[in-house]
Amino acid sequence: MKQYTTEIGIVAPLDRANVDTDLIIPKQFLKSIKRTGFGDNLFDELRYLDEGYLGQDISKRPKNPDFVLNQDRYQGATILLARTNFGCGSSREHAPWALNEYGFRTVIAPSFADIFYNNCFKNGMLPVILSESEVDELFNECFDTVGYQLTVDLQNQKVISPSGKEYAFEVDAFRKHCLLNGLDDIGLTLQNSDDIKTFENKARADRPWVFKELMA
Known part of the structure; x- marks a missing residue:
């Protein structure tokens, strides 16, 4: 597993609460137990205008121009900013697999579903819990700034904005050890x-x- 120490990356804001695992990676794509092959279908129902199915050529699919991941300013994002209860629904581990393969190593939200939260750590991802007011502040800054980036410092347990403002977060000591050492x-x-x-x-x-x- 790849080590997680400090992540400096573009932020993609997903401004909706209660995003469940079926929205993250729809059920029709869950026909493999490999950890790869899911990134192209991350948020499939939101990213594309047609109905997705396994084995489809995504290069020929019409994209939804209003969806955040299809907008030029958020290309290459490695940090996903979300709302409350992210990752709710079924316990499929494919959800963090899809997020990770797409390029996200960090998800920041006010709260997470427990199983999704645990699965993130097992797959080298860091779920960061901040207060709703702090997340609101980050959303506003992200919307206002093209190329908005955050620094996520796991060792010191801080999210740092471009202005230098720091947001402290908690993380279990054992999980932190595993991420820092890629275990x-x-x-x-x-x-x-x-x-x-x-x-x-x-x-x-x-x-x-x-x-x-x-x-x-």
């Missing part, structure tokens, strides 16, 4: 690889008949 569940397990190897060697020595059956 997902597999990476955490591999930190104990020597102990795992020792256990396996002892098990082979103590119960060789088990491993013979496994190798057959």
Whole structure:
């Protein structure tokens, strides 16, 4: 998993509350358990004017010019600014996969659905909770400034605006450690690889008949 230390990026403002996971990545695209291949269909119902289906050539699809991600000023955005209860609905992990593949490493909102919030950390993304008034302030600045960028400093747990104003946020210490060091569940397990190897060697020595059956 890619480390998350400091993110400096363009902000895309998604000015709507209760964005559920079906809106983030619609159900017809959930036919793979790979973590890739979902970015093109992120917010599919909002990005395109036609109905999307799996295997479609997106280069030929008509885009919705009013949707934020289709506007020139927000191209290359890596920080998504959202409203309350972002990521509600079903527990599909495909939602953070789609956001991540599109290019978002940070989502800032006043609140998140619990499962989505947890899934973000497992996929190298940082969900930042700020107060509604702070999020309102960031929305206003973003709308007023073309190319609006924020700095998200995970080590010091701060979001920094172009004017230098700082917004502090909380994050669980263990989750912070994992993001800073690029450790997902597999990476955490591999930190104990020597102990795992020792256990396996002892098990082979103590119960060789088990491993013979496994190798057959």
